Amino acid sequence: MEGKQERSRERKRRMAEAAARLLISDGPAAITHRRVAEAAGLAPGSGNYYFTSKQALYAAAVEGAEELRSREAQARAGALEARPRSLEQIARELMDVFFAPGLAADVVPLRLLPMLDAGRDPGLQQIMSAHRPRLARAVATALERMTGRGLAEADVELVMQVIAASLLHADGTAPGGGLDSAAATVARVLGLLGVRAPSGPSAS
Structure with missing residues (x-):
């Protein structure tokens, strides 16, 4: 169970980092669950699992981009x-x-x-x-x-x-x-x- 949670945290972190890079390079239009998941090296349909809303994903992108x-x-x-x-x-x-x-x-x-x-x-x-x-x-x-x-x-x-x-x-x-x-x-x-x-x- 702990290993699964750790993998989930790692994948969420990878998505947040990918979203930040995409926001800086391509702008807000690039921040979609599918595109961010692909940029993070994850299955295209898995993005909604780690960020359940577009707003949450975009907030993570802004936080990462500003950092x-x-x-x-x-x-x-x-x-x-x-x-x-x-x-x-x-x-x-x-x-x-x-x-x-x-x-x-x-x-x-x-x-x-x-x-x-x-x-x-x-x-x-x-x-x-x-x-x-x-x-x-x-x-x-x-x-x-x-x-x-x-x-x-x-x-x-x-x-x-x-x-x-x-x-x-x-x-x-x-x-x-x-x-x-x-x-x-x-x-x-x-x-x-x-x-x-x-x-x-x-x-x-």
Whole structure:
């Protein structure tokens, strides 16, 4: 009996991890019992046994995705080297950290809009809020490692909000160049906050 329960817990864990990866790579539409079970290496029809509702499966996907995002953001921030960068390069690195494990051109429809939708659900909003401080620390760490300068917590939160807002704006106004346009906006806000780019030949 104990062995069966352990196998069940392991399969549920595998489904949760697969759901998190699918949510990040393919968006909410990918979170179906069948597709998640297949991604977890389980029988396609077994998904409902481990997560009895679509809501429960999606909550597990959000929890896992936010955990993965926070962990990867901290790792990415910690790996940054102190070298000359322009403010736009710094902004782009901060965007990459904030949307770890990777920032792609389709980040708005696949990740940002679903995050905003999740924030309207009290249960999902609680999951995301619990991970927000870890993301903030990762962004703060990234900024300090690149510039040697720290920001107050409120200003780090402002930078994260500007990253999201600038991506939303650029997605509707700069087709094909949304990431560059958003980085330029974030760089301008960094400058207004007193962040200065390290000088050097590669900071161009």
